[in-house]
Amino acid sequence: MGISAKWDTLIVGVGASGLQCGVRLAEAGQKVLILEARNRAGGRIHTFTDKQTGYNLEAGAEFIHGRLPHTFRWVEKLHLSVSAVTGKTIRLLPDASSPSPSREAAWKKFHEILAGLRHDTTLHAFLNTYFPGESYADFRQELLRFAMGYDAADPERVSMLALRDEWEQEEGPNYRIGRAPHLQASGYGAMIYGMVAQFQQAGGKLLYAHPVRQVSLSSPAFVQVKAHFRQKILTYMADRVVITLPPGTFQKYGHKGISIEPGEDRIIQVMQQLGYGTATKIITLWKHPWWASRFAPDMGFLISQAPVPTWWTAYPNDWPVLTGWKGGPLPSGNTWPVIQKDAVIQSLVQISGLPAKILQKELLKYFIFDWYLDPFACGSYSYPVPGHQTLIKQLQAFFPHRLYFAGEAYYAHPPWGTVESALASGNEIATSILKT
Ligand SMILES: Cc1cc2nc3c(=O)[nH]c(=O)nc-3n(C[C@H](O)[C@H](O)[C@H](O)COP(=O)(O)OP(=O)(O)OC[C@H]3O[C@@H](n4cnc5c(N)ncnc54)[C@H](O)[C@@H]3O)c2cc1C
Structure with a gap:
């Protein structure tokens, strides 16, 4: 099919949700075009290979949080291997080594109140109501x-x-996607690679480096989509469009981002009410796994109060890789504290008690991924606010059967902010399109 023809469905974005939706529609016989701004697939899934060591590392999503049905369907379909994330969690927090009776009592009270909670509130209001005061x-x-x-x-x-x-929720193990014998990459990247292949085999068309700038629903006969490509503006037409952009892009750019007309103001207003946070992920590669003798040979996670507070190893894999994590809400003003090498070393000095000089000598290389600064993500993932489901319904109701939103942030059920919710959302939107 020629690029200038009219498509049944045009999907904006080739992350997990766009791919899931695209595969379902293409396999059902629809003519599907996906336009992607980046020159790679996966969006907030980004597996890359460190050339020096050959390690496949995850800049974005890394864990499968339990036996999640949509994710495991792809794992099985693509014959990927998974390994359970095991290892000791080290807590370098006040109270952690000797749990106090007051902490245990607080947790007991917390679970009791939570079980009986009927009306939604925010965490802040909840804590102020039920857990006030110095104690x-x-x-x-x-x-x-x-x-x-x-x-x-x-x-x-x-x-x-x-x-x-x-x-x-009952806690089960988390998993990582491991090696994939018939695919180029491992990690979550192997899943994306397999999904792209499946989409293309089903006849779907995918164009990279095509950032979409405008979606126009003014004509009742078709949806018109304008994308940039090499200094040119290209126009595409489809019966319907599925937008998978994270809400952070609407929150950060407002009217200067993708323009959806008519009704853009109302869409941006809803997007601004959705909860969306951010994270910086720091991947450090070492000459030796110094944490094995410092803490435990089977150390998994380490939780601290350092500037970069959470760290994890590749365990049960024996790579000398330590990944740091700092998550939180989006900044409210214009200033954003970018994490740099100094803060990384300072955190590890605080955590390990080792001198900075020794750590500097042991450190082979590091990668810092600040997802707030990523122009096509503008943050890490969503969190639900009171009224989340109503907001999602409002988004889907702006142009019924012509404009859809798919993505982890537009899914109304847990697990929030995950690859699973992106897949579930893509699937849900494909089902509703195929019903029309
Ligand atoms: C650091 C980090 C760690 C995470 N860890 C985990 C984890 O361990 N486990 C887990 O389950 N989840 C994790 N997540 C969340 C998970 O990655 C996301 O929930 C999921 O990948 C989102 O998929 P999506 O399709 O909704 O959105 P995206 O992956 O963001 O896809 C949207 C696509 O739209 C494209 N796009 C944006 N603007 C335009 C435009 N104008 N034109 C065309 N295309 C555009 C983007 O480039 C992107 O490819 C993590 C996320 C981050 C950032």
Whole structure:
């Protein structure tokens, strides 16, 4: 099919959600075009190979948080291998070595109140209501740290009922995607590579380096999409369009980003109300795994109060790789504290007790991925706010059957902010398109 013809469905973005949606539609016989701004697939999944060591490293998503159905369907379909994430968690936090009775009592009270919670509220309001005062200060800090670090959430906005769904879930192991015998890459990249191949085999067309700038729904007969390519503006037409841009791009750029007309103001307004956080991931490669003798040979995660607070090893893999993580809400002003090498070393000095000189000597190389600065992500992943489901319904209702939003942020169920929710959302949108 010629590029200038009219497509059944045009998808903007080739992340997990766009691919899942595209594969389903193309396999059902639709003519599908995906336009992607970057020159690679995967979006917030970005596996890359360190040329010196040959390690496949994850700049974005890394873990599968349990036996999640959509993700495991692809794992099985593509014959990928997974390995359970095991290893000891080291906590360098006040109270961690000798759990105090007051902390245990606070946790017990927390679970009881949470189980009976009927009306949604934010984490901040919840803590102020049920855990006020000095005696709960450490407990409040512990919860705030977790919500900001793990969920990249703003405590003043994140939904307590949604956190309950996530926090009260039975904990199973996490997994990583391992080597894939018939595919080029391993890690999550192998899944993306396999999905792209599947999409193209089903007749789908994918164009890289085509940032979409305008989606026009003014004509009732078709949707018109304008994209940039090598200084040119190209126009495409389709019966419907599926937008998979993260809400952070709308929040950061407002009217200067992708323009959707008519009704752009209302769409931006809804996007601004969605919860979306950010994270910086720091991947460090070492001559020796110094943490094995310092903490434990089977160390998995390490949680601390250092400027870069959370770290994990590649365990059970024996690569001398230590990954750092700092998550949190998006900045409210224009200043954004970019993490640089100094803060990385300072954090590791604080954590390990080793002199900076020794760490500098042991460090082979490092990579810093600040996802807030990524122009096509503008953050890491979403978190639900009270009223999240209503906001998503509003988005899908602006132009029924012609404009859809797919992506982790537009899915109304847990697990929030994950590859699984991106896949589930892509699948849900494909189902509703195929019903029309
Ligand atoms: C650092 C980090 C760590 C994470 N860790 C995990 C984890 O361990 N486990 C987990 O399950 N999830 C994790 N996530 C979340 C997970 O990566 C995302 O939820 C998921 O990949 C989102 O997929 P998506 O399709 O919704 O969006 P995206 O992957 O963002 O896809 C959207 C696509 O749209 C493209 N695009 C943007 N603007 C335009 C435009 N104007 N024109 C054309 N294309 C455009 C983007 O380039 C992108 O390819 C992590 C995310 C980050 C950032």
